[in-house]
Amino acid sequence: MSKIVEVKNLTKVYQLYNKPIDRLKEGLSPVRKNYHRDFYALNDISFDVEKGESFGIIGVNGSGKSTLLKILTGVLSKTKGDVKVNGKVSALLELGAGFNMDYTGIENIYLNGTMMGFSKEEMDSKLSKIIEFADLKDNAIYRPVKEYSSGMFVRLAFSLSIAVEPEILIVDEALSVGDIFFQTKCYKRMDELKNNGTTIIMVTHDLGAVIKYCDRTLVLHNGNQVAIGTPHEMVDLYKKILAGQEPHINDIENNVDSEENKGKSKINDEELETSDLGMKENSLEVLKDKMSINPHADIYGDMKAEFVDFGILDQKGNPATVIVKGETFTIREKIRMNEDIKDPIFTWTIKDKRGTDLTGTNTMLEKVDTGFGKKGKVYDVSFTQKMRLQGGEYLLSMSCTSFEGDELKVHHRMYDVISLTVLINENKVGIFDSESKVRIR
Numbered sequence: 001m002s003k004i005v006e007v008k009n010l011t012k013v014y015q016l017y018n019k020p021i022d023r024l025k026e027g028l029s030p031v032r033k034n035y036h037r038d039f040y041a042l043n044d045i046s047f048d049v050e051k052g053e054s055f056g057i058i059g060v061n062g063s064g065k066s067t068l069l070k071i072l073t074g075v076l077s078k079t080k081g082d083v084k085v086n087g088k089v090s091a092l093l094e095l096g097a098g099f100n101m102d103y104t105g106i107e108n109i110y111l112n113g114t115m116m117g118f119s120k121e122e123m124d125s126k127l128s129k130i131i132e133f134a135d136l137k138d139n140a141i142y143r144p145v146k147e148y149s150s151g152m153f154v155r156l157a158f159s160l161s162i163a164v165e166p167e168i169l170i171v172d173e174a175l176s177v178g179d180i181f182f183q184t185k186c187y188k189r190m191d192e193l194k195n196n197g198t199t200i201i202m203v204t205h206d207l208g209a210v211i212k213y214c215d216r217t218l219v220l221h222n223g224n225q226v227a228i229g230t231p232h233e234m235v236d237l238y239k240k241i242l243a244g245q246e247p248h249i250n251d252i253e254n255n256v257d258s259e260e261n262k263g264k265s266k267i268n269d270e271e272l273e274t275s276d277l278g279m280k281e282n283s284l285e286v287l288k289d290k291m292s293i294n295p296h297a298d299i300y301g302d303m304k305a306e307f308v309d310f311g312i313l314d315q316k317g318n319p320a321t322v323i324v325k326g327e328t329f330t331i332r333e334k335i336r337m338n339e340d341i342k343d344p345i346f347t348w349t350i351k352d353k354r355g356t357d358l359t360g361t362n363t364m365l366e367k368v369d370t371g372f373g374k375k376g377k378v379y380d381v382s383f384t385q386k387m388r389l390q391g392g393e394y395l396l397s398m399s400c401t402s403f404e405g406d407e408l409k410v411h412h413r414m415y416d417v418i419s420l421t422v423l424i425n426e427n428k429v430g431i432f433d434s435e436s437k438v439r440i441r
Helices: 018-029 066-071 105-115 120-134 149-162 173-177 180-195 207-213 231-240 270-275
Strands: 003-017 036-050 052-060 078-087 089-092 166-173 197-205 216-220 224-229 298-300 307-313 323-324 328-337 343-353 358-361 378-384 394-406 407-423
Touching: 003 018, 003 066, 003 197, 018 036, 036 066, 036 197, 036 216, 036 224, 052 066, 052 207, 052 231, 066 078, 066 197, 078 328, 089 149, 105 149, 120 149, 149 166, 149 180, 173 180, 180 197, 180 207, 197 207, 207 231, 216 231, 224 231, 231 298, 231 407, 307 394, 328 343, 343 378, 358 394
Parallel strands: 052 197, 052 216, 089 166, 166 197, 307 407, 323 407
Antiparallel strands: 003 036, 003 078, 216 224, 298 407, 307 328, 328 378, 343 358, 343 394, 394 407
């Protein structure tokens, strides 16, 4: 595959002044005294995008995502570095970008077509398709766009961007404005464009869309390039950043007992026999030893609380990593408080192979009072529910978190730590069973 976008050592620096007069002082200074400070919106970014690839860019607000897209489309100039874009670009960056608010919808179609290098005859041939996709009713296409709702506006903007069949389609967060039906139609059209060889570069906070539609993903943070990799890995990394964790991947052996570190753990198996909740077990088996543990699980946290055992039980109470659809199963977690923690939150999530969150819950959502987690206390937490997912292979994640003020603290989080198989005797369409009751008269 050939490289259609090449970015090397890209940097964008803004000069910030405390007062407007400081800009004039700096310009007139005979000794060239600086009155500004440099703000690095992007700092030494390098990546390539292959022809026909879907490339995602994620990061918290202010990480430099939109700045990067504007440089790729030529809206902004770079401070230094090299940027090569080898193809015709159609960009949907901001709601209203490139539109004249006093023009009608149809006038803006021709205006933007001219800006993208298309003749009037070429736009004539695309006009009906653009209007049809935008679903503008009651002759709205002949009204000034300043009278449009945000939904009408984004529908027209996206319809125009995809109708020109670009070599490179660049999409920012603007798609989030449309309703779910329009978003579904947009993603379906993006699939068609990708299958036809269009390169797609997208910025979104919809992590499910990143995992589903992107081949590779770039994570930005504070203008810096954190990593590039598979969408699943990068989404998990992004979640770490959101939780205020260091952006690096820990090996599971550092967190889940392995053969060589079982004796080094802060907590041994005997300590699990009792807890401050008054639970006592006559004969304890280590549940996690009977699970299918992922050797590449992503595990991290400040370890103020620590999972000392965890696993899945079938409806008979036996350890199991295979559950029959429709049966009851239990997710069991044992967590020791290594520090005092107020109102700890215990969670679980089941994902598919692509990393999409399918179902899950936590003690806060379930309105369960976990009380004060005093240092040394061991919580024995059970979540019991019916298996509604269709047959297939899934991954179980779990965590212990808490709030300190308004800030979420991650004490111990284990992504994709257990492999779970769901068996079926009858399958339905989709990922879960809606248990429909059919009646025919």
